[in-house]
Amino acid sequence: MSHTPPTLDDIRESYTATAMPPAKETESTTIRNRFQAYANMNKVFAIKPGDRVAFLTDPRLDRRVVDAISGIARANGAECREFMWPSTRITEIPEVVRPLLEQSDFVVSSWFASTGCPFANKMRKETGQRWVKITYFRNLDVLETPHARFPVELVGEIIRATARLYPRDVNFDMQFTDDRGSDLTIEFTPKMTETLLGISRWRGLNTATEPGCYIHYLPTHGPNLYGQTAHARDPKAFAKMNGVIFPQWAVGFPKPFDEKIGVEFKDDFVSKVHGKSLQAEQMREYLIGGRLQELGCGHNPKAPRYGIYPAGPNSPGGLHFGINALKESAYLRRAIPHWEEPHIHMDLVTFDTTVKAGNTTILDKGFLMSLRDEQVIAAAEKFGDPVELLESYDE
Known part of the structure; x- marks a missing residue:
């Protein structure tokens, strides 16, 4: 009986043709990756016992994000308060919010004003207030991504x-x-x-441990x-x-x-x-x-x-x-x-x-x-x- 060698098209069209590992992770790998991301998150949100934590949020932010960070705060004996603004796009910290910030040690913010507002910069410089900007942590599901666990x-x-x-x-x-x-x-x-x-940030500080720091999460x-x-x-x-x-x-x-x-x-x-x-x-x-x-x-x-x-x-x-x-x-x-x-x-x-x-x-x-x-x-x-x-x- 004669043998017909496979053509490249035969190989390409075969359901058995594979040269790469499965794209879908095993459940155990998923769990390991997830907890690696959790460990990173805990390092970044270095909330200390007794810290007064302020959240500056907006209505479109995934509420699970606030809950997750609040859980870290509670586990470390810190108290949380939140102020929600209609959008993230404000460029100055509103006057109505400033008393809250003046009584805070740690700020988690989704607002654009976090970086350029003179009041925010003053609070970091003069009081040692630590800030984490969550532009890239607006949805809790990003914890499942490769860059969250890097x-x-x-x-x-x-x-x-x-x-x-x-x-x-x-x-x-x-x-x-x-x-x-x-x-x-x-x-x-x-x-x-x-x-x-x-x-x-240029000194490679990506955890909110240093007085006056301003960092981003995800790093x-x-x-x-x-x-x-x-x-x-x-x-x-x-x-x-x-x-x-x-x-x-x-x-x-x-x-x-x-x-x-x-x-x-x-x-x-x-x-x-x-x-x-x-x-x-x-x-x-x-x-x-x-x-x-x-x-x-x-x-x-x-x-x-x-x-x-x-x-x-x-x-x-x-x-x-x-x-x-x-x-x-x-x-x-x-x-x-x-x-x-x-x-x-x-x-x-x-x-x-x-x-x-x-x-x-x-x-x-x-x-x-x-x-x-x-x-x-x-x-x-x-x-x-x-x-x-x-x-x-x-x-």
Whole structure:
């Protein structure tokens, strides 16, 4: 009897054809992963006995999130109080809320005002109040994701390795380039570098243990390669900056851009938006004169690789150029009316940028160089295979 060898089509169409492990996890693996995420969460929400915990929430937040954090607080002998505002988009802490915060040691917030409001910054600086921003913990189900269980200590080690790439005690140019033609230069002074890297996030602190800390959960959002923190949030200070960025995408737009849209900066401000598409016009309508507030770089290798909602990517090498405009975007008010950020904001996103600080490469075509830092690899070995942990992305 003759034998007919299988064709490639036979192999492809066979129900037995498989070369990869099952996508569905076993129940025991799911349980192990879940408790790893719980352990991370407990480390981040380092609530102490006697802490007075304030929740600043909004109606669209999953109530289970508040219940979960409240459970941690109760287990540690802390008391909780909550103030709900109609949306997260407020940029200042309302007067009616301030007495609550003045009586609090620990703040869990979904509000945009958490980071830029002078009152919030004053409370952290003068009273040592600890804050956790939950922009990326709006649904309890995210605890089932890879980035929720990625070791929080390892996120900190990666961040510290990136910080070591900055030149110290010298002036230098930070340059952003890509194959689309982006070419943006930011002139750094030693004082800017010292101030930027002095904040808790750049020191790799991702647990709310240090007086005056401001951290993100899930770890982490940013930190910023450049931002207003480089000037200690002095509204009159700015960097010498010149050039153009051609973003691949932006929050609030359903798909990446087909057109090469250019956003031109002069010092900290948007001077021009280049492009003829509808998306370019929608950005030009409100971005001219807007200020670059933050230039964040993702540092969690298990964050969704191309997930940019609500505030930009958290995967290593993903950049978001966060701009605050002078007026609200009519387009964003229509497209994402319940956005967690104010409609004056815009997060432009790239995944393939090369970033150099002086002669040192921080990103190489979107690859975060600190992932191959010797100290990072040594730290990763304590938790598993460094290659899997650091370079196997959630795509």
